[in-house]
Amino acid sequence: MTALDVRSESRTEPGGESPPKRRRSIDRAKLRRKAPMWALTAGLLVFAAFWVYPFVWVVSASLKEQLEVFTAGLGLVPDKVIWENYQRAWVDASFSKYMLNTLIVTVMTVVLVVIRCAMAGYVLARYQFIGRKVVVGVLVATLFVPAGYTIIPVVEVTQRLGLLNSLTGMIIALAGGGHVAAVLLYMGYFRGIPRELEEAAVIDGAGFLTIFFRVMMPLAGPVTATVVVLTFLATWNAFFLPLVFTFSRPDLRTLSVGMQAFVGENSVDWPGMAAAATLSLLPIVILFLVLQKYFFEGIAGAVKS
Template sequence: MTLLSTKSSLPVSRPTRRAAKRLTVPRVFLHLGLIAWGLASILPLVWMISASLQTNAEIYGGVHLIPENPQWGNYVRAWDQSSFSDYFFNSVLYTVSVVGGTVLFASLSAYAFARMQFPGKRVLYGAFLVFLFIPIPGAFIPLYLVLANMGLLDTQLGYILPMINGSLPVAMFILRAFFEQIPKELEEAAFIDGASRLQVFTMIAFPLARPAVATVVILTVLGVWNEYVLASVVFSNQALLPLQVGLLSFQGSYFSQYGLMMAATTITTLPIIIVYLMFQKNIIRGVMAGAVKG
């Protein structure tokens, strides 16, 4: 019996191994292509960091990824000169404010759309999703007029409120998908114990949706930190500019000092890269869940 079973298993195992070998060939080329693409993508970042530690003579002398004498003073000069540190802290303030407002309003509204029943629910939710397809520059003229009439031009609040409004549709879309996946039995048990709707949200729904909240936070941080156009429209006071707009002003003042410029660009870029690398799994998980459920 054992010989027969062994012989009968041989023809089955050989095709399986051959099929596995065939499958590894395209995977090898796929991995090689991804590695090449990754290296090509990261090379500009590596060169930027390398150039930030070089003098102008080294930069003009050719491409040197490893500086002979690292100029760490470029970072100190970039931070101290041309109000660059003020631009950095402005961006931190705007990012924290917009993230907080987006998470607060998006989580409450997304939970309402996912769990509560009220007239015009689908129409209202569809109206929110329409904003996903409206390009932000197309709304600059009416937005400028509204802010001017309200006296919010050239103010921090006049920048933070439109940024929160622009972040809400995507945040609501992601959070609503997560709230709909929460078993209703958990909420029903809480209602039986005497919990209110707000208590169910704060004690059950919101904590369970932490992966979605993390996704919203990261996407909002990326959007606010890299925003340029709206800040150029709202602000005329140099002291209120965020980092991306301030970087352009810095570039105009130190255009010929490439080491200093690359140091300023590195300071601008590295925080957002670190945040993305730390939480990229949450972004993929949240977007995929929103795509499947939403």
């Protein structure tokens, strides 16, 4: 046997297929497996483009002239950038004041909702008492009650307390709702935490509030971030209740209610309204980008529990 025969035999696999041919078959198999993933990715990118386009169009419209908003159609690039639209929204339409009102109402509402719903979720997850299942059932049932049906008793109670035309009354009304989703999220998350942590704290002499604020709440960081984002979105975009609370006090309007300032009797300032909408979206986008990691962890942890 010659040296050439030995080299040819050494390059042939026991199954009769040479290494280059086997590598090519493996590569083709990998390509076939990756093809569906590429198609899925392309489909998701197209869907994302359709999803994001309206928001990009609003930003584009905020930089256009009134006539160009209608003549440009679906075009995104303005012929001339008009920054005065933002100045008109911020100064002339008093959106600086509306932004401050909205921040105060939203932050205070979020704080109250987080504390109240966390306590309710903790008690429902850890304590057994008579009527516990009934309470949970009633909470779940209230998910199907439209918010508009409760506006009359809410306004009536707030008026009797003398808080109707005030930011305090608006905060109490927004934070005093059921917020059932937040309670259920906390309930599911606390149920998955080992009881040994609480037992160790009790041995050390900790009471209910100490265990709750110093043991349980730090562990519930992801679900708290989720509740913060959801409550922030709902309060920031609330329209009906703030509208009722600011009928006689225009200076207390929030951003969603103040948007009506661009609607005149015979015309609508579309570029100014688009600029105002862009300004109102910025805090929400920033908050979500900061808390998105904890938001998804909180959802996954609550569902898993």
